[in-house]
């Protein structure tokens with residue numbers, strides 16, 4: 001007989017049978033996330049919450065959920081959750097690291113190559129029936145071979161991006177709070193650089209650092225001014241790391257050549273955002289981890305974390321292990 005009450009904030013790409021053996025599960029059926037007020041009401045009566053990065057899990061919500069034993073987020077990032085408030089209430093928070101590393105690194109490269117070789121512009125050009133002949137200077141892009149790749153944040157995903165660069169014979173710089181050990185640097189073929197040096201020397205800059213108060217608008221006017229006019233920026237991390245107004249200024253003035261982003265601030269991108277009018281910007285709707293296999297693994301991992309938390313076991317992947325028994 002189910003003993004626990006669980007709320008899942010969206011339909012998942014995975015059957016919930018295992019969870020249903022121990023819990024009465026309510027799944028929010030809409031395409032849009034549950035409004036905050038709904039979440040606030042639901043949380044009063046549940047033992048476990050399975051949420052997504054679109055759900056705001058703040059102090060008020062955590063204090064309202066007096067029976068909450070566990071929060072399990074189906075994402076690696078958890079900047080939407082007030083972790084210190086969860087810890088203060090002794091609630092472990094699960095997330096899904098590792099399983100989405102390769103899919104995200106692959107998508108980063110898809111964006112990087114699409115921006116370098118102007119694939120989205122080329123597709124639009126062709127469909128607009130503008131292709132009249134082979135032209136020596138039609139839609140010229142940038143070479144990858146021999147270029148410098150700057151990786152901001154060398155965690156799991158940054159490392160996977162670096163590994164994929166080896167086939168392109170690129171020079172790779174990375175900026176990070178801490179320099180990695182020499183063995184890892186050698187195996188990845190990367191060189192540590194101060195952030196400003198990375199910006200001024202890189203042809204491609206790709207962001208893989210978590211979003212926090214420290215990285216809010218890490219890319220603003222000053223950073224774009226340091227970058228080469230031929231540089232291309234890729235962001236598959238979180239939108240808030242890049243100031244959207246500064247990005248617009250940099251792209252429209254030619255301060256940098258192009259950008260390709262999977263994340264925006266806010267999400268979804270506002271319908272009147274001037275970024276939508278730029279040809280030298282590719283915008284994807286936060287889908288870097290969206291391969292069928294990866295999303296299933298993420299759902300599985302989120303369910304495993306939730307079940308462990310309900311049963312009073314340690315979460316396999318916990319963000320705040322200090323409260324996990």
Ligand code: GLV
Pocket residue numbers: 053074075076077078100237289
């Ligand atoms: C996606 O952005 C995630 O954090 O998993």
